[in-house]
Amino acid sequence: MTDPTTTTPDRRPGGRTARVRAQVLDAVCAELAENGHEGLTMEGVATRAGVHRTTVYRRWRDVGGLLVDVIDAAGEIDWQPPDTGSLRGDLTALNQQIQESLVVQPSLAVALMAASFHSEQAARAQTRLWADRYAQCEILVERAVERGELPAQRTDARSLLIAATAPLYHQLVLLRADPDPHLPERAAETAVLAAAAGAFSVRRRREESM
Amino acid sequence: MTDPTTTTPDRRPGGRTARVRAQVLDAVCAELAENGHEGLTMEGVATRAGVHRTTVYRRWRDVGGLLVDVIDAAGEIDWQPPDTGSLRGDLTALNQQIQESLVVQPSLAVALMAASFHSEQAARAQTRLWADRYAQCEILVERAVERGELPAQRTDARSLLIAATAPLYHQLVLLRADPDPHLPERAAETAVLAAAAGAFSVRRRREESM
DNA sequence: GGCCTAGAGCGACAACTGTCGCGTTAAGAT
DNA sequence: ATCTTAACGCGACAGTTGTCGCTCTAGGCC
The missing domain is CATH 1.10.357.10 (Tetracycline Repressor, domain 2)
Structure with a gap:
């Protein structure tokens, strides 16, 4: 099933993790669009994404981290x-x-x-x-x-x-x-x-x- | 001493009030220069100005209010x-x-x-x-x-x-x-x-x- | 000098923000 | 199917932010 050449000893980027990331990034865009950059808060993003605050803090650290991810995503289209x-x-x-x-x-x-x-x-x-x-x-x-x-x-x-x-x-x-x-x-x-x-x-x- | 033609029934813009304003605006510029716009906080400004937090909140409401005052002052030079x-x-x-x-x-x-x-x-x-x-x-x-x-x-x-x-x-x-x-x-x-x-x-x- | 009051000081308070430790879930590998 | 553990959920916590009611100071006026 999985590619035997690619050993993934550490990271675990699939499944739930990927889903959470998608939810959070969507939430960031939605919040940005709705409340402007001013209204962009970790709490708000977490709530909208249906994810716990701590998760957002852990993975993205702060608002800047969220934005980096969104901007990079924009660069990929x-x-x-x-x-x-x-x-x-x-x-x-x-x-x-x-x-x-x-x-x-x-x-x-x-x-x-x-x-x-x-x-x-x-x-x-x-x-x-x-x-x-x-x-x-x-x-x-x-x-x-x-x-x-x-x-x-x-x-x-x-x-x-x-x-x-x-x-x-x-x-x-x-x-x-x-x-x-x-x-x-x-x-x-x-x-x-x-x-x-x-x-x-x-x-x-x-x-x-x- | 005071100009008798100008009745000042309400406002009281002189003396301490003016001094406080000057202290606060100086503090804003100093904080902006020192910590960047990011480090500009009501608390920090109040402390540096040697003024109580509540005073800053009352007169300028928020960071935006402080900036308006600074920008307007810049326009006057x-x-x-x-x-x-x-x-x-x-x-x-x-x-x-x-x-x-x-x-x-x-x-x-x-x-x-x-x-x-x-x-x-x-x-x-x-x-x-x-x-x-x-x-x-x-x-x-x-x-x-x-x-x-x-x-x-x-x-x-x-x-x-x-x-x-x-x-x-x-x-x-x-x-x-x-x-x-x-x-x-x-x-x-x-x-x-x-x-x-x-x-x-x-x-x-x-x-x-x- | 003394009076009146705008405006500053002060402390208490609720709301919000970010962190931590621990228990739980589920991704990935066998 | 089972095991390991990365990543998430959860509640508790301290630190910070903004507000409120009150007291006190001092500017403006007589």
């Missing part, structure tokens, strides 16, 4: 960057996805960001997730270069992506401005114009001091 | 946007100020941002402060137009400012990247290039759908 046929279209679509995730009520994304200030571990998990996503998105820039939309001169993909997406996060998360339906497109377009003007060309990296 | 003689220089200088405020350890700015997720009131106070600062900065753009650096065609100053500054906040606050000494200048330059390419011209506001 596979996500593909948009592919619309043009850089501007791709960035706009990407920004629209971002805007939606930040604007939807309740926003798990915002709750995770807010909550990741609570715990160093959660912050690191969050950082890892974002690094992955931005790395995945670099293909947008590569495709644009192949299509000839950007000069063959290599472009700093990451900077371009940050420039395109940062205004959304800034407006919606930090400045808490009302969502602007045109913002995704305008931010994307701004980045494309800047790229066309050579703002992200790698050659610029060599200091041309002010 | 008068701040002037840089004036270097060129748009690129101004934005670079602005970004350098931002980067420094975010990177310095401990960063009161980061602590306030993180903490403003705790309380709706603190978040609003924070939003007000930022709105003020960005409004003040619009003069950078006006001066650039007067100098002929930007087309006379009106430019959306706020969008330009956001585009120039957002990458800093995004990298340092949300992505938690290591500070890049060139980032302030590069982000400023990117915004200037985009502006020169017409990315923020008001005419664009009329929808040219994708």
Whole structure:
């Protein structure tokens, strides 16, 4: 029945344990969505998951531990960057996805960001997730270069992506401005114009001091 | 001694009351700086301020109330946007100020941002402060137009400012990247290039759908 | 100087949070 | 089927947080 090559002398990750983990993580998301990151409490999660407080404390230690697990789980669902046929279209679509995730009520994304200030571990998990996503998105820039939309001169993909997406996060998360339906497109377009003007060309990296 | 025209029938804002307030607000900043937003507790503030717990609870209600007061106090110190003689220089200088405020350890700015997720009131106070600062900065753009650096065609100053500054906040606050000494200048330059390419011209506001 | 009272101090209290030791359940291996 | 023990359930516990009623101090006014 079990694979004889894999000896499991110690850990016991299946059955009840796995079920408890699933219940608890579901409960965390539900609580986050319902009460925001503020209302996320060990007690509440345990109760909603139908599990004893002590269990949650033992396995996840604190709220930060719960969030790490949730964030890591979010990183495991596979996500593909948009592919619309043009850089501007791709960035706009990407920004629209971002805007939606930040604007939807309740926003798990915002709750995770807010909550990741609570715990160093959660912050690191969050950082890892974002690094992955931005790395995945670099293909947008590569495709644009192949299509000839950007000069063959290599472009700093990451900077371009940050420039395109940062205004959304800034407006919606930090400045808490009302969502602007045109913002995704305008931010994307701004980045494309800047790229066309050579703002992200790698050659610029060599200091041309002010 | 007291001004006879100002009748103070109810409130009693002077003397001990004012002293207590000053002690408490100082204590909040000290605690924020020392233990981060995480270690900010009513108890700790009261103790450090040499004041009884109940007093803090009564006057500020909760941590959010304390932060509102601190943020509002920060808004009262008068701040002037840089004036270097060129748009690129101004934005670079602005970004350098931002980067420094975010990177310095401990960063009161980061602590306030993180903490403003705790309380709706603190978040609003924070939003007000930022709105003020960005409004003040619009003069950078006006001066650039007067100098002929930007087309006379009106430019959306706020969008330009956001585009120039957002990458800093995004990298340092949300992505938690290591500070890049060139980032302030590069982000400023990117915004200037985009502006020169017409990315923020008001005419664009009329929808040219994708 | 003396009076009035806003606001601070104080201690007691209930509610909540996190920890611990021990008994029970069921996953995994034979 | 049976055994071993990882992981969960449980109740008890100390420490912390926020509230309340009361007393006392000192600011503002005469």
